[in-house]
Amino acid sequence: MPRPLMHRRHVLQGGIGIAAWLMQPGARAQVAAEPAGASAADFWRLARAGGCVFLMRHGATEAGLGDPPGFRLDDCRTQRNLSEAGRAASRQLGLRFRDEGVRLSAVYSSAWCRCLDTARLAFDPHYPAHQIWPALNSFFQGQGDAAAQTREVLQRAATLHPPDNWMLVTHQVNITALTGAFPAMGEVFLTRADPQRPDRLSLLARLPA
Template identity: 30%
Template sequence: MRHAHVDMRAGIGHLAPGNCAEEVNLSPGGMEQAKRIGEAFRAHKIAVGEVLTSPYCRCIDTGTLAFGRATPAQYLRPPGTVSEDQAKSNRQRMVQEILTHHGPSNLIMITHDLNIADLVLEGTVSMGEFFVVQPKGTDFDIIGKIQLNNR
């Protein structure tokens, strides 16, 4: 899932993660969007297990508002904020986490558009949009794409 809505500005990806005072944070519409995503999961009785997020506040806040929890994972940082080698390693780790997830609840990963676009080969990933994937051997199938707008 891509984090909920933010008001874009220059330098959005080049700030130190975890420094919420300096980062681009969720807009009021993004906060509501995140809450609605969580409400939709609960209304449809979708079991939520671990909620992993990029260490950027907008991702952590999306997880907390939607699901009541968020565990930052460095490998969910956007590619432009790490070296090319690290970005490749991070992508492999994301895929590995998806492929090794088992259990009765769903793994939620909240990250950035570039991470998701690269993983699912999608050109544009909107804020608050998420992909439902299912592990399949050494890869995964995309089961669906869902988006709640920020209004």
Template identity: 35%
Template sequence: MQKHMYNCQLQCFLAGVFLLIVPFQVVSAADFPVFERKAATVETIRQLQEGGYVLYMRHGPTDTSRPDLVPGVDLNDCSTQRPLSDEGLKISMQVGEAIRRAGIPVGEIQSSPMCRTKETAMAAFGTEFITNEYLMYTSNLTSREKVPRIANTKRLLSAPVPEGTNLVLVAHAPNLMDVMGYFPTPEGIVVVFRPLGGQGFEYVASIEPQQWQELLKNL
């Protein structure tokens, strides 16, 4: 176990089993209905204060002049990955502070293994988090490799979260596109979901980084 992060061994094993027993199939964006984005309101924040939700946070803004060195991305070498920019680090810290100021309780935090997501998680929450390989950036993966990652994300969005706390997932926009046909922008956005257990999950709203200040002012 490394400081500030844990390996997600059981989840990775289960996702690997899923790949072996479930027929290989990846849906495209055309298979989803037209997505209607919803802006968060003060009522959204009040719901989050009660807990029981999943906050899917896209990593902070990145330096697009330094793309991932596909196929040579090394998860142990941040120089092979598109990095979080200085502005991205700042925005990640601001979003985390806004969540705290809003009185939104945060329980478990899981992050993609990419450096930009782990740095976002640390900047925003400053605490230990789980590194979940099955939240990996799907744009760098083959269609077959995506299957267990998509299944894992659906499971995390659907599994009940105890009242009084919220689950945070720090990951990537293409992953949600693969799951539900929604590419969340801009970087640093928080997408709110209500888990429905065996019935899946419900999209609640999206909170862009610059929207937090207005929401906090109206609480």
């Protein structure tokens, strides 16, 4: 089924983010193929089975790339934030998860306001309140420690077992480092840890924004 067309601005922003990630050492060797034949029905079937780590890129934002110079995590006014469309889509996503009968035993978020707002709007009304997990913080343009943060998420994901599921609301660079694939804003990846591939989460299905 063809993907919906993305707004030109989102395509350009995504392309720049992907290019920045690909410049990191070893990144080109990690690029993963799309999950073959996965459908929306597959997504919800696997989700209800449990043992899934959902990786969600924050919802659609206002125009821009990254954050303004001098932004602060403790002041949302200094950051690039969700657009009204991103807020509305986040609310609808949370309702869809609830209506599909998906269990979320925990919701974790990056400390960036666009991620926190996505988690709050989508999941707090229906699931345990979101928690900040610093390993999900952006490492775009050299922020944070990409290798250590990715390793921490992978190690913790390996401890998850059905029927529990976790929702991780984070950034494109983080999700790409964990899976080798590139999410659109508001897109959700359904992944599971694979003991045969401890360096990556297996991408089994995608839920487009």
